[in-house]
Amino acid sequence: MTTPTAAEPLLAINDLRVTYRRRRASVDALKGISLSIQPGQVVGLVGESGSGKSTIGNATLGLVPVTSGSIRFDGRDITRVRPRERKALARSLQAVFQNPYGSLNPTKTIGSTLAEPMRVQREFGRAEIDQRIRDVLNEVGMPDDAAKRYPSEFSGGQRQRIAIARALVLSPKLIVCDEPVSALDLSIQAQILNLMCALKAERGLSMLFISHDLAVVRYISDSIVVLRHGEIVEQGPAARVYEDPRVQYTRTLLAAAPRPHGT
């Protein structure tokens, strides 16, 4: 990173490499990625399919094994977290995924889904769990009685609100958001983006925001990292990268994305 920082960053990824082994060949999904997120900062990851942007999120969440390099989060090394330590880590690191239809278990009520992260922690009493569920549902703009319903009773945008509520219920410091608005219609996408901006402002949440859509990333992020073929091609403050890209690939990406314009 070019910007000097006084405090230790919340998330520091250093020379991260991830190699997927297929039957014969192996694929280098990430070829030495370094980036960091300060407390309260939103870092946007953009790139086309196959650029490795989701792999960075999944490696941070422990969903794919890291080949080499390190990931430090909140003062500790989380490059290879054991299943047992994952529980403690879950209190400060959460995730929101893309597909609103697959992000909730259809066989469980919303209340049960939201209670689960707290039940895993084994520290919350029945009353506290109920109270927190009401609080997060309100915070994401859903009524209390949503807890008694099943995911099938909600639209895509509402399910994404609930998925965000699940990520918030343990009051984490960082949320990894993997294409959280890509499957939503424009007006619903705007509602969710506003919600996430509000959460960032009110809670001081940090986010690793992954998207293929530069406009979305630019809107929500403080800083942007542009990826291509598993490597960082450009990173910097969001406005700078968007208004004045220094690398040809970023310029191509910006030029290629169809933007509304009057002629």
Add this chain to the structure above:
Amino acid sequence: MTTLLPAAALPGDVSRAGGPGATGRSQGAAGHARRLLRRPLGLVSIAYLLLLAVAAIAPGLLAPGDPQAPDFAHVASAPAPGHILGTDALGRDMYTRIVYGTAPELAGILIAIAVAAAVAVPCGLAASLSKRVDGVVSSAGDLVLSIPSMVVLLMVLAFSQSLNGAMAALGLLTAPGLMRVTRSAALPVAEEPYVAAAKVFGLGRVSIAVRHVLPRVTGPIVVNLALIAAHALIMAVGLNFLGLGLHPPAPSWGSLLSDGAAALDQQAWVIIPPGGVVALTVIALVLLGDAVRDVAAESWAPRHHTPRINSRGRRRDDRRRDAPGEQAPGMADALLAVRDLRVAFPAVDGGLTTVVQDVSFDIRRGEAVGLVGESGCGKTMTGLAVLGMLPAGARIVSGAIWVNGRDVTRLPDRERAALRGKTIAFVSQEPMVALDPLFTVGFQVAEAVRAHARVSRAAARQRAADLLALVRITDQQRVAKSYPHEISGGMAQRVAIALALAGDPEVLIADEPTTALDVSVQGEIIELLSALQAEKGLAVMLISHDWGVVSGLCARSVVMYAGQVVECARVADVLSEPLHPYTAGLLGADPHLAVPGELLRTIPGTVPPPWTWPQSCHFQDRCRYVQPDCRGQAIPLVPAGIERVSRCLHVEVLAGAEAAS
């Protein structure tokens, strides 16, 4: 904790998915049982199997007599007073013997399915969640499947002399099949994002399997267990029939059958009661399995408020044949003119649910028009209506679609089909869907050419190469020899466009042609469509939710909301000054046009489902400028400038408010 945002307009949302009263769904095991009993077939099979259970546990309750007591007055008899099911060759009461013979058969079934489930379900779930376990378990399963089961059963019987032991072995031998069913049903579930979320918050593997995967796969497991139970019953009866299970004189259904078979020449009846009870039990098991599966899925599956779709398509006699030959009104030079198009599905209550309402627009030769809106606005349905490919059940209720001065809605099916590809072509969102994975790209394009024109194979090949060049594929030779999986998504979309152009169409309907593609490719496809439109004079109907794509290709746009056209105008005019609150809301929600740090101007709520559309303004519940008169009457499309119409009563209020903000 503070509420950051207002509740997202719930009335519309709730009715979309669940409808009022959807909360009244009973939950838990008690709810399952109640719903199961409400199904007639479930109720009957449960009652029958309960009766068998009583017979197995306390046969004396159902049959007071002694199963071994002979009645020499009635030997091998048909039903008679005192013997409702007759007697066997030794004069023993058939009914009593069937009741007493239940226990061994039922125990056999229970042991077999318990063993099969206990082995197969955990192995299948574990295999779906871990590749390493999958390798071991699948190989072991294959090994077990290769063992001849009858030989094993006979060996077990020879050594243990126990029918129950044999049934346990049978359970073990059928486990690999059930394991495979469980595994293949669980694999896609294990890939779901909610399972990843559960891993992130530290839920253990066993809990993930039990809480998040198992409930989704109970359906196939239960159905398979029912089949295994039926199979086990037949096996148990068979072994008893052969005298390898229970020893006489203790009764079992199998031994009754074998006694009956021996006495068949005296009295044919004797084989019917035991045979009947076996058949009934098999049927009951299978029906119960189906009912349990349906009930388990019902507790969380969506309630279908959507109109039930008639499986029959549009019928010949439904077609309106009145007033033919009238000229298309509106633009004189329109190649495609849609007039007051109304499309509806049959509703559950026997009426019609309208999904496209009085839609009108024109497209001239060489012009591209964008149909813009969110999902559920009817833009794709309008496209399919023009194409003459509405989904089963949906039909054009009124209106006309003029192509080249002919109303195609009045054409017979055969002529309509002939238009597709030749006059009107279609490009979909997912290019791979248009391509057959089994054939090379060049072959498929050549086939499409031959479908429209009678030409030799060589000529078709040449024309295919020309088409690939037309869609700006530079190395046509290589691409033509490639299979669909060997080319990129953007290349596949080019090929799909070449396929669409094979019949030399005049109208091209492109439904979200760039949505599934990477950004860098999106621009190229738009450029290509734009060039084709200019070169070939194609009329392009672009269906899209993306103002960027629309403004890149189209001069004019038709904005749709909840089945209606709400605004029709030149794209540049729409972008600079939208004249319908929905259009303004869509543009305000577009992050391309947003200022970071400022909240996006959102439209609260979601598009309401068709069955809740009011007579008056469809947008009223989400509109920030709504007035009392918006809720009064149907809103007409009114002229709002040069070549522009809007379905809003308060255009001037909107224009003032937008100018002020």
